[in-house]
Amino acid sequence: MPERPTERTGARRPGRVAAPRAGGEGPSGPPAASPPGRRALDPARFLEGLNPAQREAVVHGDGPLLVVAGAGSGKTTVLTNRIGYLIAERGMDPDRILAITFTNKAAREMKRRLASSLGPVAADMWVSTFHSACARMLRPYADRIGLPRSFTILQEDDCRRLLRDVTDDLGFDAKQLSVGGTKALISAAKNRLVGPRQSVVETNDARASARARIYAEYQQRMRRSGNVDFDDLLFDTVTLLRDHSDVLAHYQQRFDTVLVDEYQDTNRAQSALVELLVAGHRNLCCVGDGDQSIYGFRAADVGNILHFAETFPGTRTIVLDRNYRSTGTILDAANAVIANNDLRPEKNLWTDAGVGRQICVREADDGDDEAAWIADQADTLLKKGAKPGDIAVLCRAKAVARPIEAELVRRGIPSRTVGGIPFFERREVKDLLAYLRMVVNRDDELSFRRCVNVPKRAVGDSSIKKLRSFARSYALSIGQALDRRHEIDDLPSQAREGLDAFADLLDAAGSAAVAGGPAAALDVVLGDGAYLRELVAAARDAEEAQYREESVEQFLAIASDHSSIEEVVEMASLVTADDEDDDGSRVLLMTIHASKGLEFPHVFVPAMEEGIFPDRRCTEGAELEEERRLAYVAITRARRGLYLSHARQRRVLDQVRRPERSRFLDEIPTDLVDAMDQPMAASEHGVDRFATLKAQLGL
């Protein structure tokens, strides 16, 4: 049976004790056997094994609390233990705690830990990403801001498709106004809480003002079809709370305390949301590290955390700078690199874990040589007893990972690229999702266009165009136009029949969903097998056909796990990362961004070259500092071994380049680096040392 890509909360799993670090755990009986009821919780449990600073953060009472938590300083422990302590010691109602994380993965991990220390009550807590929390708060009141409550959330590529349409329809040249650029501009505007109107006012140059007009039209069409994009979730929720004091009051009273993880990565919209929610009681605990702010490109504002105490007067600030993760050498390197940034928090990570071994820096001939070297090193580590899951390759950009993965595959080293092809981005899954969306929200024009003729129903582009222009001339949504299709006279009869069949199918799927849930609705959609036949026919080979069929099966399995179509659709929109379990059996390849919050015994960072890392567009000012923070994040993922590499020659965009080694490499003190500046194999495994020496001597 194929592994399901998602998993719901681990609340029902038998729990382990939330292990406080630093092995001071007595033999005081295993609570694992029966998760304790709330009454039975002993607050002291949440302080066990914590250092003084961590303890202080856990027991802090009312009022704003900022925990500046360096990498590997036990911040997740502090956050979860604080929640446990609030419940156990202060009798706080789990149902009235809002904990916000940045990624689904982090949310899941926190839920898991809470479930194991608190038992079933943990399931009542709101532990979610900003985007999920917003969707949840927004939906019941969506009509207040002119959105149907059945609004659906658009994926990135749907947004782009819509933007392309808008760009064309307004008569702009897509070559001069790239969709990507426009999307970035709109996204930045929304994240700074700038609406279309203000955006038009703010611009002066021609290109930006064209984009502002596109923004306005894009927004209008989104509304008309009952859609929101990711950024709208934040923007609209803030608007809702700002403009509707009764709703604001409701949510302010709903939550007794709010906790936010990774606060350095919040943007203006997110911090505004938090400020609104806690304005009454000011019970807010934010955790973060300015040095790990790596989402500036997504409008994150480090200022949110750097100026936290000014925004919330009376803030208690606690710095966690004792690192429990890495060796002294790795920390020294990280500290040395980040010290080159101007704007940063007051802190320096330290450890008493010992120096550890030196950092290995390898200069490779080219990308292939680099990949071979990494595979060699990984192989050696495995032979010495490391598990594949102890090793991670962290890349600045996804493209860098490809040749490395290929090499690992060639060598038979099990590996997995995290975030490769997300499940919900697969074509067949998107097709089926479009059907579900249409059942929930018939006005969703993009979904309509996606599935109306899949499988073929003789409703081609020109028929869709007629339907759209009919809709436009009567100010109807696409769903209303569909329902009044008989009033359109110039539709070919085949298309007419196709639309009839389509509308009937949606109705049938809708009733099936009411009776038997989302899986039943999908059964109706898949009904006569036409879709599957087409899917298989379109596949290049048998392998692809099977892969696609499996996707459909998996999607059915996911659907049958949910009680309503709405739930499936929302989950699919919000869960983006692929959630396969890491069972430690594979070397992981991922972007540095994706690695935040994780740790590995051995970390490789390839392509440490000017132009790639730092990226060629980010070589000065604030952008360079963000690149440097990224390097800091990468380095601090490593527990024991750190392997940095660069190549003298690299093919980028099919061009051969000869990049300089990254300045970040030169910011690491040379005494921390393997003395020979040669393959790790040299010092670590005697065999290769002679070969290297001989090569150097020209023998």
Place this chain on the structure above:
DNA sequence: GCGCAGATAGTTTTT
């Protein structure tokens, strides 16, 4: 309205 082939543009990082 459909399907194929060739062109083509796009590549930082993600909820």
Place this chain on the structure above:
DNA sequence: CTATCTGCGC
């Protein structure tokens, strides 16, 4: 290099 788009013939 590769997913997506355009244009052409059917």
